[in-house]
Amino acid sequence: IEKSRYNGFVVTDKYEDLELKQQIDILISRDCDAEAEKKLEELKRRLDLSIAENRRTVQGYEIAIGIEKGEKTKEELLKRARTLLEETYRLKKHGIYRSPMDREASLINQIGVLLQKLGKTEEARRLLYNITAAMQKSKVNIRKRSRKYSLLRSNLAKWEQSVLLAKENIQFTLECGKLRTLPMDYMTIACALIDNPANFETC
Numbered sequence: 001i002e003k004s005r006y007n008g009f010v011v012t013d014k015y016e017d018l019e020l021k022q023q024i025d026i027l028i029s030r031d032c033d034a035e036a037e038k039k040l041e042e043l044k045r046r047l048d049l050s051i052a053e054n055r056r057t058v059q060g061y062e063i064a065i066g067i068e069k070g071e072k073t074k075e076e077l078l079k080r081a082r083t084l085l086e087e088t089y090r091l092k093k094h095g096i097y098r099s100p101m102d103r104e105a106s107l108i109n110q111i112g113v114l115l116q117k118l119g120k121t122e123e124a125r126r127l128l129y130n131i132t133a134a135m136q137k138s139k140v141n142i143r144k145r146s147r148k149y150s151l152l153r154s155n156l157a158k159w160e161q162s163v164l165l166a167k168e169n170i171q172f173t174l175e176c177g178k179l180r181t182l183p184m185d186y187m188t189i190a191c192a193l194i195d196n197p198a199n200f201e202t203c
Helices: 015-029 033-046 052-069 074-085 102-117 121-137 142-160 163-176 182-195 197-201
Strands: none
Touching (some): 074 102, 142 163
16 A cells, blocks of 8 residues: 555555554654654554565654654664665765655655764765755656655755755745745745845845
8 A cells, every 4th residue: 555656655454554654644744753652653563564664664753753852862863764774775975876765765854864963964965965956857757756855955955054945945835835844944044044144135
């Protein structure tokens, strides 16, 4: 169920499991980590974790929640995220060999966030820049992947304190009718203007 190119599916014959997965996605997006963790434990009991995609989906949620809760070290979470990503996708030192699928893009975003939190901002910026460039070049229309693309670009704009990138992302999200990253982009613009008055010229 939910397979195809999405690559973030769970294998189950119960619709209730898909609803539970959707609830976890919503809770994580709203930073409701404690509730998301409880729902995740329920999902783990319901799914067959011997199936690779079920295990990967669960581990991806555990990493996302772990980043927000801060109970495990950033280094440990980064190692877990990289190991999980490498099961299906290889990050090369020079260039990107293909556009990542949905779950892979989520993991790459998590890796970027963890690198930035560890003070490796330049590595994080380079990673997200290369990935979003690969997504732009993909045969799959970028508007069909607006959710992940916007999230990656919003983080990139924030780390670069780039008014231009944030404005481009606002335009893109408005065109796609997906407004989830809009507050982040406006906050990026506001902070960039405060930190660097020269950005007023860009606006």
